[in-house]
Amino acid sequence: MAKFRKVDPRIWNDCKFRSLTDSAKLAFLFVLTHPSLTHLGAMRATVEGLAAELGWSTEAFRDAFGEALSNGMAKHDSKACFFWLPNFLKYNKPESPNVVKAWEQSIDLLPECTLKTALIRHGKAYAEGLGKAFGEALPEAFRKPMPNQEQKPEQKQEQKQEQEQEQESPSDSLSPSNGDKEDFAAKERELIGRWNATPGVRAIRGERLTDSRRSSLRTRLKNSGWFGELLQALAKFPLKCTVNDPDGWKPDADWILQPDSVQKILEGKYDYVKGNKPAPRTGAGQQYDPDAKEKDSSHGNW
Numbered sequence: 001m002a003k004f005r006k007v008d009p010r011i012w013n014d015c016k017f018r019s020l021t022d023s024a025k026l027a028f029l030f031v032l033t034h035p036s037l038t039h040l041g042a043m044r045a046t047v048e049g050l051a052a053e054l055g056w057s058t059e060a061f062r063d064a065f066g067e068a069l070s071n072g073m074a075k076h077d078s079k080a081c082f083f084w085l086p087n088f089l090k091y092n093k094p095e096s097p098n099v100v101k102a103w104e105q106s107i108d109l110l111p112e113c114t115l116k117t118a119l120i121r122h123g124k125a126y127a128e129g130l131g132k133a134f135g136e137a138l139p140e141a142f143r144k145p146m147p148n149q150e151q152k153p154e155q156k157q158e159q160k161q162e163q164e165q166e167q168e169s170p171s172d173s174l175s176p177s178n179g180d181k182e183d184f185a186a187k188e189r190e191l192i193g194r195w196n197a198t199p200g201v202r203a204i205r206g207e208r209l210t211d212s213r214r215s216s217l218r219t220r221l222k223n224s225g226w227f228g229e230l231l232q233a234l235a236k237f238p239l240k241c242t243v244n245d246p247d248g249w250k251p252d253a254d255w256i257l258q259p260d261s262v263q264k265i266l267e268g269k270y271d272y273v274k275g276n277k278p279a280p281r282t283g284a285g286q287q288y289d290p291d292a293k294e295k296d297s298s299h300g301n302w
Helices: 009-013 023-031 047-054 058-070 099-103 104-109 114-129 132-136 151-168 178-196 211-221 225-236 262-264
Strands: 043-044 075-078 083-084
Touching: 023 047, 023 058, 043 114, 047 058, 058 075, 058 211, 075 114, 083 114, 099 104, 099 132, 104 114, 114 132, 178 211, 178 225, 211 225, 225 262
Parallel strands: none
Antiparallel strands: 043 083, 075 083
């Protein structure tokens, strides 16, 4: 395991890294600086274990690290419990041939899988590119012929096609399919656009939802009819219970993404007009519940 490694500060200039959500950035940096990460930039680990170390749910870590997987910053084999950062050696160049010799200990710690074979090829090519001394220092595991080195040309082509298909359609549980990702992104954009065009609400800032709101949206979308019901509910805005209190409570994205908010709107829970009395206000950090009953004046105000 690598006790020390380099993190290039230019990572904050990288377009792929900057495109990640905050939680995805943390998940990637967590793996990059993980104590179990070897000198080759790979390690044996599970999604559940890494999530537990961060105090996250498995789903939260899967969604966050899945962003790094989708743009090629990381690779993962869920069956082999294999994590790999392909650009690790680029920023953690072995300082001497002796470091390359020590790769033997690192490679022995990694489970056998297709990604491990790809890592060996990658490490071999990288070391040989550093010069003769580094190439000669390669451990035996890196010198063995790769599976396709002794194949006929047509066999090589078939294996290449199979590998490309595996990369395009990974069995990795962390990586949602392209269709799923595109569908969610489309729903996210439509939600933001329609919500911000709805009168009487607090607008969503930015082109993407926050991590917690994205998680809530994913949960809501598991109900195939929820989005259609949401659009029906938005047609009833501004809610009648808010029209006489322009400075009072306004629905926000967190509220509409709660499990029963859309259902309550469609059932007419907010189809009432308040009197001239201002709506009760809440303390800092609390969200007003329009269903809450006002206290009797003899018992004081909220």
